[in-house]
Amino acid sequence: MALKFPHLFEPITLGKTVFRNRIFASPTGFQNGDHLNLPSKELIAYYELKALGGAAAVTMGDCLVDSKNGRVTKVQFPLDDTNQKGPLSSLCKAITRHGAVASLELQHGGMYARTTGEQLGYVWGPSATMLPFRPGGSPQVKSDGKMIEVREMSEEMIEYTISRFGDAALFAKERGFGMVMIHGGHGWLVSQFMSSKTNKRKDRWGGSLENRMRFPLAIIEDIRKKCGRDFPIEFRMSGSECNPAGYDLDEGIRIAQMLDGKVDLIHVSAGNHEIFDVFFITHPSMFHEDGCNVKYAAEIKKHVKTPVATVGALSDPAMMEEIIASGLAVVVELGRQTLADPDLPIKARTGREDEINQCLRCYSCFSECDATCHFLCAINPVIGNEYEAKFDLSPKYKKKVLVAGGGISGMQAALTCAERGHEVILCEKTAELGGILLCEEQVPFKKKL
Ligand SMILES: Cc1cc2nc3c(=O)[nH]c(=O)nc-3n(C[C@H](O)[C@H](O)[C@H](O)COP(=O)(O)O)c2cc1C
Numbered sequence: 148m149a150l151k152f153p154h155l156f157e158p159i160t161l162g163k164t165v166f167r168n169r170i171f172a173s174p175t176g177f178q179n180g181d182h183l184n185l186p187s188k189e190l191i192a193y194y195e196l197k198a199l200g201g202a203a204a205v206t207m208g209d210c211l212v213d214s215k216n217g218r219v220t221k222v223q224f225p226l227d228d229t230n231q232k233g234p235l236s237s238l239c240k241a242i243t244r245h246g247a248v249a250s251l252e253l254q255h256g257g258m259y260a261r262t263t264g265e266q267l268g269y270v271w272g273p274s275a276t277m278l279p280f281r282p283g284g285s286p287q288v289k290s291d292g293k294m295i296e297v298r299e300m301s302e303e304m305i306e307y308t309i310s311r312f313g314d315a316a317l318f319a320k321e322r323g324f325g326m327v328m329i330h331g332g333h334g335w336l337v338s339q340f341m342s343s344k345t346n347k348r349k350d351r352w353g354g355s356l357e358n359r360m361r362f363p364l365a366i367i368e369d370i371r372k373k374c375g376r377d378f379p380i381e382f383r384m385s386g387s388e389c390n391p392a393g394y395d396l397d398e399g400i401r402i403a404q405m406l407d408g409k410v411d412l413i414h415v416s417a418g419n420h421e422i423f424d425v426f427f428i429t430h431p432s433m434f435h436e437d438g439c440n441v442k443y444a445a446e447i448k449k450h451v452k453t454p455v456a457t458v459g460a461l462s463d464p465a466m467m468e469e470i471i472a473s474g475l476a477v478v479v480e481l482g483r484q485t486l487a488d489p490d491l492p493i494k495a496r497t498g499r500e501d502e503i504n505q506c507l508r509c510y511s512c513f514s515e516c517d518a519t520c521h522f523l524c525a526i527n528p529v530i531g532n533e534y535e536a537k538f539d540l541s542p543k544y545k546k547k548v549l550v551a552g553g554g555i556s557g558m559q560a561a562l563t564c565a566e567r568g569h570e571v572i573l574c575e576k577t578a579e580l581g582g583i584l585l586c587e588e589q590v591p592f593k594k595k596l
Pocket of ligand 1: 173174175176177207208209252330383416429430431458459460461480481482483484512513516
């Protein structure tokens with residue numbers, strides 16, 4: 148049978164590694180570890196689900212290259228802790244045994260390393276300042292109410308940090324990971340060096356773009372030296388910082404040109420995690436058009452030879468096929484869609500695209516994570532229960548189940564019970580299923596919901 152989405156399912160080779168298709172699972176840093184920050188079984192099952200669903204690469208998000216100086220949250224995974232060896236190898240195996248390439252994102256919070264700031268009373272950035280901002284625009288403060296000092300990194304500190312990236316990449320490679328992603332976007336340390344908004348240095352690490360790019364390029368070189376030329380490196384960047392103080396797409400193009408030929412995949416995102424208004428560009432809401440950030444990747448792709456990936460608000464395989472077929476990008480990366488329905492790749496490949504549950508972009512995943520360090524998805528009850536869902540939960544006895552109410556929860560409860568083999572009666576007092584969604588349906592800009 149001819150494939151409906153031939154471009155989407157054409158394998159691609161990066162470094163010397165073959166990826167089975169063009170759908171990569173973008174990092175969604177589920178930070179469910181134990182008290183030692185070791186990945187839990189739930190976390191491993193969470194990433195396994197993405198591989199099982201057919202993604203070509205599955206990236207574990209926001210892993211720390213320097214746990215003392217770069218920690219944003221208490222629950223990030225430190226790559227400089229040898230206790231991670233066993234659990235990270237297990238996580239890697241859980242991904243690769245389903246044919247996906249396991250990748251790991253290398254991150255350092257720099258001036259936004261809030262937990263480091265809480266612990267040390269200061270953080271490191273390209274330049275000294277006292278007023279780093281948190282999402283929402285409030286100053287970053289210690290729990291005692293004092294401002295946290297951002298110290299300018301010394302030459303030694305810069306060299307040390309570069310080597311932490313290289314060491315972390317080697318640590319990942321030795322655990323079996325087939326690729327690393329340098330987090331050079333969204334306002335974290337690497338991009339703090341790249342952006343003149345945060346990099347005010349007067350030495351060889353600041354000033355001209357060539358100088359500001361010295362830090363990311365040195366990281367890439369260090370990883371190449373330690374992991375070899377064939378080990379694929381994906382570089383995540385913001386195509387534009389999307390705010391007047393940051394760099395624009397023209398400078399994003401120049402940044403990509405400087406990365407060209409030095410990394411295996413240039414992954415073009417947008418915006419900045421730490422600026423409230425721009426957060427919604429980095430993570431488009433349901434009120435944004437599907438594929439609203441593709442324009443950044445598409446423009447950059449015109450100026451580089453290195454393969455370019457796009458990300459943001461992608462849930463429809465027909466649109467993904469079109470993006471690749473028309474040359475706007477060579478890889479599509481899915482974030483929240485891999486929570487809403489990790490089986491998108493396999494469904495699209497086997498002609499079941501009408502069965503795909505498309506992400507609502509409602510932010511339930513984020514809000515739950517903030518509150519409980521667990522993910523939840525408004526339309527996928529498996530998220531948050533991935534480990535339990537790995538096992539056959541068929542009931543010993545078939546029951547007759549009455550579900551009262553045909554709103555979204557009732558409908559999902561009925562589906563889950565039916566899938567488990569029970570006999571289900573779903574009662575709804577009105578003439579139509581849908582509950583509150585029937586009202587939302589009338590609001591044109593809520594069509595996604
Ligand atoms: C819950 C959640 C966690 C995320 N964690 C990370 C992360 O650890 N590292 C990162 O670079 N991006 C992270 N992102 C951003 C995604 O990789 C992606 O760029 C963004 O969500 C836009 O893509 P989407 O519309 O397909 O979700 C996260 C996004 C979400 C929703």
